[in-house]
Amino acid sequence: MAERLPPTPFELLHMVTELQQANQRMTEENQRMARQIANLNNTRIENNNDRQERTEEAEQQSGPTHVSDTAQHEEEQPEHNEEARQDNENDDQESSPGPFMAEVMNFVLPRRFTLPTTLTPYDGLGDPKKYIKNFTSIMIVNGASDKVLCRCFPSYLDGPALDWFCSLPAGSISRFRDISKPFEEHFAGSAIYLHDSDYLNTIKQGQHESLKDYMTCFTKIAISIPDLHPKVELHAIKSGSRPGKFQETIAVAKPKTMAEFREKAKGQIDIEELRQAQKTEKSHYRDDDRPRDKKKNFKPTSRYESYTQFNTKHDDIIKEILNSKLIKPPRRAGSYPDSKGTDRSKYCSFHQKHGHTTDDCVIAKDLLERLARQGHLDKYIGGHIQRRTPPLETKARPHNTTEIKTDQTTTILNNQHV
Structure with missing residues (x-):
């Protein structure tokens, strides 16, 4: 039969939380x-x-003066005496102090005394000696006497422990020692520990577990082990750390106590937390905050305030002047890579790429306007010759060529074809 794996630290913590809530x-x-x-x-x-005071008063007022009269009175009313005797027995049973003696049960608790709420009830599991020690230490701090300990102890019992207390002989407890010793002997077998010192050797730091998380998990289990030797704890936590720079540091430093080990670990924990903070800060950068390529951010703007109205579509004009060698296409025309999500229903004849139309192309529009103002596109201007003055930025060129600058390209006009 396969061995049952011990519960994980997370499961133990969850179980402890549920127990604490139930105990509360x-x-x-x-x-x-x-x-x-x-x-x-x-x-x-x-x-x-x-009742006792009333009985005494009644006896003093109506009691017989002679013994013979008393005997005669009892003989005359035997049924009444029998009923009174049964009532007294019933009263004695109802007022029975249980396991406590009368002097303990009749003890009146101080008016300002309140039960501590920091101690959870004992339900039969755990070390009874340790529980008695915790109970007495908490109660004594609150100024409790021996009789107060006796009276309050049942309030901190639950389940099988409370059943055990109720089964004690009546009038068997006159002091707290009479209940603490039998309690420790009865529940001695319930001193169950979740782990022993050997279990610490099974706790290893995970591949992606931080040193802080590893030490927290290790410490929670170590403090639950009674009489744990410090050297055993130190050896286990060193051997369980993940191989790396910190383990090499520990091998060189050779800490002899847990205090020295924690001092060395504190520096490594600070480094890990700093790296994690830097990584988190970098991951929050947005794409809008990152520097972008100037070419991607380039958005051409119109260079003229008014444009010539042509009698032909821009797309047809561009195609015709390209075929007639009046202008040359951009250097990278036809080789532009289409980006993801490009609208392939739109095409620009000037750039020879998808994504926008020739009529919407600002560069092509400016190019046609410049050619029109230089008189090269008169036949596309409604039959009227509209020769306009070139813009101020146009510079003199050799008599046989005219250079027209467009965005990222240079288009050459061959005057011989005009």
């Missing part, structure tokens, strides 16, 4: 029950005292 609820319920029991006991004591 049981503590609140036990406190409520303890208050009710205390109120009932105080009321019962007061009623008993009142």
Whole structure:
């Protein structure tokens, strides 16, 4: 049969959290029950005292003066005496102090005394000696006496432990030692520890686990192991660390105590947290914040305030002047790579690429306007010759060629074809 794997630290932590929540609820319920029991006991004591006082007064007022009269009175009313005896027995049973003796049960708790809420009820699992030690230390700090310890101890029992207390003989407890010793002996077998020192050797730092997380997990388990030798703890935490620079540092430094080991680990933890913070900061950079290529950001703008109205589409004019060698296409025309998501339903005859039309191309529009103002496109201007003055930025060129600058290209006009 395969061995059952021990629970993971996460599962243990989850189990501990659930137990703490359940114990907290049981503590609140036990406190409520303890208050009710205390109120009932105080009321019962007061009623008993009142009943006793009334009985004594009645006996003094109507009691017989001679012994013979008393005997005669009892003989005359035997049925009444029998009923009274049964009522007294019932009252004695109802006012029975349970495992506590009368002096403990009749002890009135101080008015300002409140039950501590930091201790969870004992349900039969765990070390009973350790629980008694925790209980007495908490109660003594709150100024509790031996009788207060006896009265309050049942409020911190639950499940099988409470059943055990209720089964104790009546009137068997007069001091706290009478309950603490039997308690430790009865639940001695319940001293269950989740792990021992050998289990520490199974705790290893994960490949991507930070040193801080590893030490936190290791420490939580180490503090639950009783009588753990410091050298065993130091050897286990060193051997469980992931191979790397920190383990090499520890091998050189050779810390002899856990305090020295934690001092060395603190520097490595600071380095890891700094690197993680830098990585997180870089991952939050947006694409808009990154520097972009100037060519990608380039958006041509119109260079003229008004444009000539042609009687032919821009696309047809561009095709015709390219075929007639009036202008040359851009150097990279036809070799532009189409980016992802390019609208292939649109095509520019000047750039010879998809993504926009010739009519929408600002560069082609400026080129045609410059040619029109130089008088090279008169036949496309509604039958009227509209020769315009060239723009100021146009410079003198040799008599046989005219150079027209476009974005990222230089188009050469051959005057011989005009």
